[in-house]
Amino acid sequence: MNIDLNSDLGESLGAWRMGDDDAMLDIVTSANVACGFHAGDPAGILATLKAAAARGVAVGAHVAYPDLVGFGRRAMDIASADLVAGVIYQIGALRGLAATTGARVRYVKPHGALYNTIAHDARQARDVIAAIRAADPELALVALAGSPLVGWAREAGLRVVSEAFADRAYTAQGTLVPRGQPGAVLHDPAQVAARMLRLVREGVVEAIDGSLTRVEAESICVHGDSAGAVAMAAELRRVLHDAGVGLRAFA
Amino acid sequence: MNIDLNSDLGESLGAWRMGDDDAMLDIVTSANVACGFHAGDPAGILATLKAAAARGVAVGAHVAYPDLVGFGRRAMDIASADLVAGVIYQIGALRGLAATTGARVRYVKPHGALYNTIAHDARQARDVIAAIRAADPELALVALAGSPLVGWAREAGLRVVSEAFADRAYTAQGTLVPRGQPGAVLHDPAQVAARMLRLVREGVVEAIDGSLTRVEAESICVHGDSAGAVAMAAELRRVLHDAGVGLRAFA
């Protein structure tokens, strides 16, 4: 039994720090690295890529809408030509930087509002799929487990890696409980680790209504934007490792 | 006898147009394409790259300081880490877009204030050279004929292509007459074409004091930012062609 742990990294910007990339790179097996559209300046991105390469952590392009001030979290009605070319641009920029560290970009994980939108929006999903295929058809796409995007991307010939979220509650239908709702975000590291261990072993998580729901995931997303988040991720890694689960990049 | 004609293209930004890329791509043999730092949005850059590929025009990365509002024309005291990573980022982004058109980025030509600064500033020159070598040591560097940069880049192992400026006056020392000075910019297409033909044939231009000065150039830079500029470039191409000069990309 193996699983991948991924996290969003390289999200500092100039003088502004975000997260603790070094700590997280000791925990995760895949690093979703910002490409400059929602976060990340070239020198900071390169530093994160070097740190990932030094640890053998796999690297993916964390592509986003062009919106630094909104951190890529604002839904945007972007034209297809802009979205397609923007995703290719970001992948290319990251590949260029990664190559100087001896690493290859292995996958694409859309960020924030783009991630949420293409999980369900067919037009923008098609644009992102087309961009990835144009950039490099070998790139995998990390997508929300159970979302329509998984099927659309597979039909288009992309390798799709479904992911679960360690600290999020699920509905009985296997979808995420929306952030605004009570209980949507989990805070107990032991509970989170136990849930994810069950997910890896049995392919199920306990939904918010107490039922069991099937979630097919090749990767688990963990956060590193606070000391508590880093500790939760470290605990998850420890529990998985102690249970004999192999922690390996999917790529 | 052959010469290359290069021009700055892909400099529109979203709703803002700049230059007539289609007209210029019918004239030049090498297109310096903006990479998003001083000009160019991904969709516009991609459109220019497609138009260049359709005509077989060679493509170079027109890298710049990160300064859209200043159009990359403002000297900037940028740290080496930012400059090196920024140049790699821009080359990578352009390569990613170009690859989808079936083209390769063949060279790098710094833009505006970065071009002027590294012609003489050893520290920033070293940063740009290091970035190009890290991105792809096969890339040529287009540099101001006669500038210290030419030697620095060759010593570092880069292929350097020296360029002359069609519409600029030269001093007796073979340097450009600064823009602010009387006579620095030439406006007569016939005069410009005759000067450049002599440059190609004899390796000399008539300096502003009437003397002849040696300028070694493998490429001639022409502008396309006005109807008059496009007409001047077309006239230059016509005169060179009629004189039996081969118009070929250096790359």
Place this chain on the structure above:
Amino acid sequence: MNIDLNSDLGESLGAWRMGDDDAMLDIVTSANVACGFHAGDPAGILATLKAAAARGVAVGAHVAYPDLVGFGRRAMDIASADLVAGVIYQIGALRGLAATTGARVRYVKPHGALYNTIAHDARQARDVIAAIRAADPELALVALAGSPLVGWAREAGLRVVSEAFADRAYTAQGTLVPRGQPGAVLHDPAQVAARMLRLVREGVVEAIDGSLTRVEAESICVHGDSAGAVAMAAELRRVLHDAGVGLRAFA
């Protein structure tokens, strides 16, 4: 009988030109001046404000979403705190520049996607109304004639100026025919002028189905983004003037 003519100005950005502000300032009575979020850099905005002040043209703040590359034309799911503060910021910046020309900002006209969104979206409309009231309750709001926004803003105590669009077709219900539909945009200056003259005199326009529809407008929006657009605006002004209509800023 009087009417106001308004147009979007100050939309150049650094090296990029847009429109012919000087020509349009000879035609319109109110200038919607960009504030830097969708277009306009400080020096360019100031130049437009000076030109407006020299002609006695009234000035309004053309506030927008923060999106230069998208020119403020992309719908954006922006948080209320960001929208409210962003509108106050833009109005303040424009007032500061305008004051140095001896002029006051008299009104606010939202731009592009923000204009379209708040015409119907109650939450974002409330945010913009709150921002204007916080900035200066004397400011008028220019809004789409017949839209829900007109009522919302009046209920909140704002002076609202309804506007018609000179070059747009209307439905029988008095709404704009969406841009994508056939016949949505009018191109004949004589037809446009005749329609607007009837609007001023009778308060009606001929809808796309041939019926007459009532449009209550204190201002007519004209465009200046091409030579044809400027000519159409000039023709409209001439026809209105020759018919004895007073061309006066509403403010």
Place this chain on the structure above:
Amino acid sequence: MNIDLNSDLGESLGAWRMGDDDAMLDIVTSANVACGFHAGDPAGILATLKAAAARGVAVGAHVAYPDLVGFGRRAMDIASADLVAGVIYQIGALRGLAATTGARVRYVKPHGALYNTIAHDARQARDVIAAIRAADPELALVALAGSPLVGWAREAGLRVVSEAFADRAYTAQGTLVPRGQPGAVLHDPAQVAARMLRLVREGVVEAIDGSLTRVEAESICVHGDSAGAVAMAAELRRVLHDAGVGLRAFA
């Protein structure tokens, strides 16, 4: 005996946090608030302004070069038209936001590379002075004690407030020891407080060579960008207060 304590605040940007504005607003008497060019988004700036207003802390415009990624710390060869209009724009934006909190912007303190440049560069200094006078001749200018800027601004009719830096070493000539040199930055809160108390009482600081040098300062700049910096500022305030020095905004 009175003195003002000032600090740079409002420097967060969207999702990125910088400094602890609430803690610093309990310490300082004047808040230099970012205006969006080097840092600060409108909603974050407004939150800082509200917090300052709630405590009666005076507010100044911390104007900067337009350079978010460089945090305004990169010297930039900006044209006068852009610098003048940019400073007016920033002051206007901050005044607009401040007015909604019931506060007035009382002064201008240039940031980072602009601060350092205009301390000595006559052209850019003249531009900033002209911008402040155009925006509001009542605004004071906070300037480096002993710099040429102090005289230039006074000659132009501006009120100038000279400031000392709590954590910086001085040369025997009363200038700052450049950051790169050994001993340039002080780290001991007790030493810093004792130095500044002497500055307030006697108008002198001990220079790095052990001599006493005269520094005329109406304000002391303290930093809040780390927990240690906040603690140093708090200690300085405590020592000054216990010694009977009045802590009052100069404005």
